[in-house]
Amino acid sequence: MTKTKKIPQRKCIACGKLYDKKDLLRIVNNKELGIVIDETGKLNGRGAYICKDKACLEDVKKNNKLNRVFKQKIDDKLYEEIEAYEIK
Template identity: 40%
Template structure:
């Protein structure tokens, strides 16, 4: 009997839904206060996960959930980059 590998789940800060980590995008704030999109999911710093959907990203921006989670003002460029990442993924499918 093969053991099933446990799939790490993460909670979307915008929707509150649990999804496999691979279906999420991580946004990180470093100790220096820099905020960036972490596509590897391994960078050090405080991370928050958002679902790979434009709706979730728009909701996160509207409610400022990333600002609250990362305890810093998240620049609009980060949301633009998140949307670009989502659109790129959709083109691959």
């Protein structure tokens, strides 16, 4: 019997669908760095995941979902950085 490695699943904060962790964009609230895009997926801190879909990104921005997740005001510059990512 071969063991298959379990792929971690995470939920998009915009659409609520489950995806493989590697298919999502992770935003993290790190003590030293503040709120940043976590390319490695390994930074310490509270994380939020967004699927790489234009509609989900617009929903997150329009409804201030990152503000709610991290319980603080998110700078527009972060949203611009997210938009500059490889969004479909």
